[in-house]
Amino acid sequence: xxxxxxxxxxxxxxxxxxxxxxxxxxxxxxxxxxxxxxxxxxxxxxxxxxxxxxxxxxxxxxxxxxxxxxxxxxxxxxxxxxxxxxxxxxxxxxxxxxxxxxxxxxxxxxxxxxxxxxxxxxxxxxxxxxxxxxxxxxxxxxxxxxxxxxxxxxxxxxxxxxxxxxxxxxxxxxxxxxxxxxxxxxxxxxxxxxxxxxxxxxxxxxxxxxxxxxxxxxxxxxxxxxxxxxxxxxxxxxxxxxxxxxxxxxxxxxx
Amino acid sequence: xxxxxxxxxxxxxxxxxxxxxxxxxxxxxxxxxxxxxxxxxxxxxxxxxxxxxxxxxxxxxxxxxxxxxxxxxxxxxxxxxxxxxxxxxxxxxxxxxxxxxxxxxxxxxxxxxxxxxxxxxxxxxxxxxxxxxxxxxxxxxxxxxxxxxxxxxxxxxxxxxxxxxxxxxxxxxxxxxxxxxxxxxxxxxxxxxxxxxxxxx
Numbered sequence: 001x002x003x004x005x006x007x008x009x010x011x012x013x014x015x016x017x018x019x020x021x022x023x024x025x026x027x028x029x030x031x032x033x034x035x036x037x038x039x040x041x042x043x044x045x046x047x048x049x050x051x052x053x054x055x056x057x058x059x060x061x062x063x064x065x066x067x068x069x070x071x072x073x074x075x076x077x078x079x080x081x082x083x084x085x086x087x088x089x090x091x092x093x094x095x096x097x098x099x100x101x102x103x104x105x106x107x108x109x110x111x112x113x114x115x116x117x118x119x120x121x122x123x124x125x126x127x128x129x130x131x132x133x134x135x136x137x138x139x140x141x142x143x144x145x146x147x148x149x150x151x152x153x154x155x156x157x158x159x160x161x162x163x164x165x166x167x168x169x170x171x172x173x174x175x176x177x178x179x180x181x182x183x184x185x186x187x188x189x190x191x192x193x194x195x196x197x198x199x200x201x202x203x204x205x206x207x208x209x210x211x212x213x214x215x216x217x218x219x220x221x222x223x224x225x226x227x228x229x230x231x232x233x234x235x236x237x238x239x240x241x242x243x244x245x246x247x248x249x250x251x252x253x254x255x
Numbered sequence: 256x257x258x259x260x261x262x263x264x265x266x267x268x269x270x271x272x273x274x275x276x277x278x279x280x281x282x283x284x285x286x287x288x289x290x291x292x293x294x295x296x297x298x299x300x301x302x303x304x305x306x307x308x309x310x311x312x313x314x315x316x317x318x319x320x321x322x323x324x325x326x327x328x329x330x331x332x333x334x335x336x337x338x339x340x341x342x343x344x345x346x347x348x349x350x351x352x353x354x355x356x357x358x359x360x361x362x363x364x365x366x367x368x369x370x371x372x373x374x375x376x377x378x379x380x381x382x383x384x385x386x387x388x389x390x391x392x393x394x395x396x397x398x399x400x401x402x403x404x405x406x407x408x409x410x411x412x413x414x415x416x417x418x419x420x421x422x423x424x425x426x427x428x429x430x431x432x433x434x435x436x437x438x439x440x441x442x443x444x445x446x447x448x449x450x451x452x453x454x455x456x
Contacts (some may be wrong), residue, residue, distance in 0.1 A: 002416060003374040003394060040260045045374055066364070071272050075309065076396060076438050096268055098438065121301055123370060167370070196368055251374040251394035253440065 071098025117165025180206025295454030300334030336431030414420025
């Protein structure tokens with residue numbers, strides 16, 4: 001039976017892991033390669049790096065981080081943040097990433113998803129969507145760490161991403177991110193209803209029950225968390241143990 | 256020395272990284288002589304069946320692989336596994352390497368998401384060298400939309416995704432993994448180690 005995936009995410013700036021709360025007030029902690037190795041040991045099903053560096057030098061550092069990680073960690077690696085061109089895809093994939101996530105660049109130029117899917121295959125194109133409710137309760141796509149509302153309808157955009165060739169959707173709710181009150185079930189359910197590609201729920205988990213909840217109440221295929229794992233409040237092992245108790249299929253880590 | 260066959264399709268470096276990590280001597284090559292010299296071969300692959308066969312053909316590798324597969328262990332991974340069969344129906348009917356009887360067809364899915372992507376468990380039908388020392392409930396990482404159709408005797412392990420899908424196939428010295436052992440954590444590394452042991456004995 002296909003297992004639900006648990007994906008720790010590492011926010012990386014200038015080669016160091018950081019974690020922001022609601023994308024502001026970023027704190028610095030740790031070496032990304034070491035963190036990835038630890039998550040792999042705990043049984044992470046996939047590891048996600050989000051590059052929050054804007055500079056060219058930072059991008060090079062990220063490529064090195066990916067290269068080193070890929071030499072020690074043998075689960076899928078997803079890398080995102082600042083990917084703007086097919087060349088960026090190529091560089092990150094060559095360094096050893098399995099999937100690349102695109103966010104604002106795809107909003108600006110949807111053709112990027114189509115081009116990357118055609119050249120590298122849909123399986124490595126992840127459409128990262130940050131969504132926020134407006135006052136009427138409609139979900140909008142926001143970019144630049146939530147600072148800019150694009151006005152795009154998030155549910156329509158998710159569908160469009162699939163049509164363009166994205167293989168997966170990484171869905172972050174800007175309303176629940178950092179709040180630790182649970183994943184955004186309404187948003188996740190709405191997106192899962194509209195697409196037939198896997199959806200990764202992100203933003204808002206604060207305790208074990210939030211993981212079982214998102215799998216029981218939505219069609220999410222995977223759940224992503226950053227600070228919860230990073231600050232060692234929970235380990236991936238604990239999350240999986242809990243899911244197993246709730247009869248949700250998860251992968252046991254090989255010995 | 257294991258030769259990882261480079262024909263322009265896909266993720267060679269993950270396979271190389273995994274073998275390096277295991278301390279297994281290997282080289283990435285598209286050269287016929289090097290392929291002949293290698294003690295074992297890995298045929299990776301990501302993408303579509305017709306393109307991959309086309310690329311093998313253009314590089315003049317189809318015949319050398321068919322020939323060498325009779326002499327030494329060969330492991331096809333993902334699309335590389337599918338290429339081992341007689342034919343595929345991805346986009347159009349295309350002839351494969353024909354090293355294992357059977358064909359490649361679209362996954363039925365029955366309302367499930369396609370591609371079949373993520374970690375799924377292996378169920379052993381016929382143990383083989385690659386399944387040695389495998390733990391209970393082994394999970395491995397899959398990404399594919401097509402699947403092999405072959406006799407049970409060629410299937411070492413299968414997985415279930417709406418239907419039974421051959422996951423590890425085996426005939427003579429030819430092995431094929433529909434999943435990515437190089438991305439399947441310790442379970443996958445152990446299988447690659449088993450394959451490498453076959454090569455060195």
